[in-house]
Amino acid sequence: MAIKLYEGSISPNSRKVRLLAAELDLPIECVTLDFAKREFRSSEYLAKNPNGKVPTLEEDDGFVLWESGAILKYLASKRPERELIPRDPRDQALLDQWLLWWTAHPEAALYRLIMERLVKPFRGVRGNDPTIVAEAEEDLARFLPVLDRHLQIHEYIVKRLSVVDYAAAPWLEAARGPLHVDLTSYAAIAAWLSRMQARPRWASIESQ
Known part of the structure; x- marks a missing residue:
């Protein structure tokens, strides 16, 4: 399933998701929002993340998830054998x-x-x-x-x-x-x- 990540280029919260995806060999498509143009406040983006913040994850079946900690745990669940979320x-x-x-x-x-x-x-x-x-x-x-x-x-x-x-x-x-x-x-x-x-x-x- 394709994973799209709406992110900010200087955002540590966006970077943490990119880093974990790389660690897990999960391909993601990054959509970098232009903060100078206030793209994170556009009606289209606010429909995905009403907080107007990054990052936001979107899959091609329409599943949308925001809050970087939740995104990290969700991505880690796709590679359970790596145990980046403990089993105990x-x-x-x-x-x-x-x-x-x-x-x-x-x-x-x-x-x-x-x-x-x-x-x-x-x-x-x-x-x-x-x-x-x-x-x-x-x-x-x-x-x-x-x-x-x-x-x-x-x-x-x-x-x-x-x-x-x-x-x-x-x-x-x-x-x-x-x-x-x-x-x-x-x-x-x-x-x-x-x-x-x-x-x-x-x-x-x-x-x-």
């Missing part, structure tokens, strides 16, 4: 724990930074609000140590490579790249991110 119920629960934690806390803080430092200036709107930036940085200082301590004793976020690693890694690439977040004190996160970037298909998916 407790391991599944731990995966959901970390996936929900990541989305609610570090990713939410990084999203606020990407809006203030990149998206708003791109749109010609005043960004870099000091209050919003400070709150986001405080959240990162609170939650990234949780992940760093965990990765000091675990190779991946759950027992083995999983969709959670693909949910987090593209955002942390952006953090120490265009977002200029200092991650030097998080040695375990840095080592884990290096392991992710060494995955065989990782380099083939360009960081745009």
Whole structure:
């Protein structure tokens, strides 16, 4: 079944889906929306994703799915033999724990930074609000140590490579790249991110 991915070229949430699809050897057709032309706000796109955000997955039978975490789990279910979603119920629960934690806390803080430092200036709107930036940085200082301590004793976020690693890694690439977040004190996160970037298909998916 053909898979179409509506995405944004600089969106970490879009990149995480492209990376996982490559890991799983799942062919996808990427439809890159032009944010300058506000294509993500078109009536045609809003009929697929009423939030006006990316990514959105669409299959040729009309099935549509949005929210990157849900898309990751759905794609992983197409290759169950790869076990990027654990089979054991407790391991599944731990995966959901970390996936929900990541989305609610570090990713939410990084999203606020990407809006203030990149998206708003791109749109010609005043960004870099000091209050919003400070709150986001405080959240990162609170939650990234949780992940760093965990990765000091675990190779991946759950027992083995999983969709959670693909949910987090593209955002942390952006953090120490265009977002200029200092991650030097998080040695375990840095080592884990290096392991992710060494995955065989990782380099083939360009960081745009």
